Amino acid sequence: MSLRYALLALLTAEPLTGYDAAKRFGASVGHVWHAPDSQIYPELRRMEREGLIAGEQVRWGPNSTKTRYSITDEGVRAFRDWMATPLDYAPVRDAAHMRAAYFEWTDPDRARECLQRHIEHYTEQIARWRATREAILDLTNDTIATRMRKFPAEDHERIIAFKAFAYDGLIGRGEAEIAWARQGLELLDKLAPAEE
Amino acid sequence: MSLRYALLALLTAEPLTGYDAAKRFGASVGHVWHAPDSQIYPELRRMEREGLIAGEQVRWGPNSTKTRYSITDEGVRAFRDWMATPLDYAPVRDAAHMRAAYFEWTDPDRARECLQRHIEHYTEQIARWRATREAILDLTNDTIATRMRKFPAEDHERIIAFKAFAYDGLIGRGEAEIAWARQGLELLDKLAPAEE
DNA sequence: ATATCCATGTAATGCGTTACATGATTTG
DNA sequence: CAAATCATGTAACGCATTACATGGATAT
Numbered sequence: 001m002s003l004r005y006a007l008l009a010l011l012t013a014e015p016l017t018g019y020d021a022a023k024r025f026g027a028s029v030g031h032v033w034h035a036p037d038s039q040i041y042p043e044l045r046r047m048e049r050e051g052l053i054a055g056e057q058v059r060w061g062p063n064s065t066k067t068r069y070s071i072t073d074e075g076v077r078a079f080r081d082w083m084a085t086p087l088d089y090a091p092v093r094d095a096a097h098m099r100a101a102y103f104e105w106t107d108p109d110r111a112r113e114c115l116q117r118h119i120e121h122y123t124e125q126i127a128r129w130r131a132t133r134e135a136i137l138d139l140t141n142d143t144i145a146t147r148m149r150k151f152p153a154e155d156h157e158r159i160i161a162f163k164a165f166a167y168d169g170l171i172g173r174g175e176a177e178i179a180w181a182r183q184g185l186e187l188l189d190k191l192a193p194a195e196e
Numbered sequence: 197m198s199l200r201y202a203l204l205a206l207l208t209a210e211p212l213t214g215y216d217a218a219k220r221f222g223a224s225v226g227h228v229w230h231a232p233d234s235q236i237y238p239e240l241r242r243m244e245r246e247g248l249i250a251g252e253q254v255r256w257g258p259n260s261t262k263t264r265y266s267i268t269d270e271g272v273r274a275f276r277d278w279m280a281t282p283l284d285y286a287p288v289r290d291a292a293h294m295r296a297a298y299f300e301w302t303d304p305d306r307a308r309e310c311l312q313r314h315i316e317h318y319t320e321q322i323a324r325w326r327a328t329r330e331a332i333l334d335l336t337n338d339t340i341a342t343r344m345r346k347f348p349a350e351d352h353e354r355i356i357a358f359k360a361f362a363y364d365g366l367i368g369r370g371e372a373e374i375a376w377a378r379q380g381l382e383l384l385d386k387l388a389p390a391e392e
Numbered sequence: 393a394t395a396t397c398c399a400t401g402t403a404a405t406g407c408g409t410t411a412c413a414t415g416a417t418t419t420g
Numbered sequence: 421c422a423a424a425t426c427a428t429g430t431a432a433c434g435c436a437t438t439a440c441a442t443g444g445a446t447a448t
Binding site for chain 2: 029032080100157163166173
């Protein structure tokens, strides 16, 4: 259900075609709510059917058109309603921690490898999150730049601060994951010192 | 697919009926990989069909039986194989951070409430994780106590250390979430000081 | 002209959630 | 004997993943 609200969030900045939405997604709200293109197109059509967004055909080349979706008043209302509704938390499903709990079932080197990959994974993610965070703060991110044009100057600070805050959370969590994995590497060294 | 390995992990400690597995689940591996009972029963049957576990009928009361599942050698092999396979990381899907990124679409009090609930949620989770962690360390947790009986004494330290380590990760992450939410509350105060 | 975007999907499958459903056994 | 627990599900639905599929437009 959240994909829908992620798309509404995106469309509060500007009207987009399915293709643009799918592309923008990856560089903005997709960082917190991933979805593949093949999920985005049908969801947009469903949202149109339900009146949350309106599609209009716009020319694309000489013989073709594409559909541009704009959020409707009803869509804005739905989005605000969702924003005001308490979240329910998805139950934990975390393969990395599950595996760590059973490291006795593999050899220490595999366990180390697993933790090293964990560190790499989050290091990469953090780099991406930091880059996006910076692009938001200096307005080189397209989505946020367009959004700013639509909202009065006195709102800009808050809008940007909230986006940066969200990325701070992702980064902080990523750092916690890395710290944990390092602790795990130490534990493995303590339990079975690397042989030479 | 991980539910399967979560169940195998559980059954490496001892044979269990579906009912017991479902109950044990919540107090152990379910902390890292949640699943409702209605998913566990059919998965156990599938795993039996595929030879990873073996079900035997055991008497239950005068007129009835129940099925007790034990892990097979093939099941142990499958579990070890999984343990040695690199994980792939599930894409982020995080409604709380998504919402925080769009706090300008609700009023500050709703935003505060959202963050406060975030703090409460993780505070509760952390309490649960800490309690389980303690129960593992002092062997009052049933699953771990039984597991210990099955493994030689020299393995006990590692086995327990890995379980505690996994919970440390959950706790650390939870603490990061709480720290983030507190930062958010401060941000909201800074942007729109509480009126009196 | 050819490669690369841009545009838009479908189909199959699997995983997960929710709600419902039932009966036997043990415990107090 | 009533309540709680043990035991085992089914059915419907929706969300997500993966792979496949196609054709027009634009840039070099």
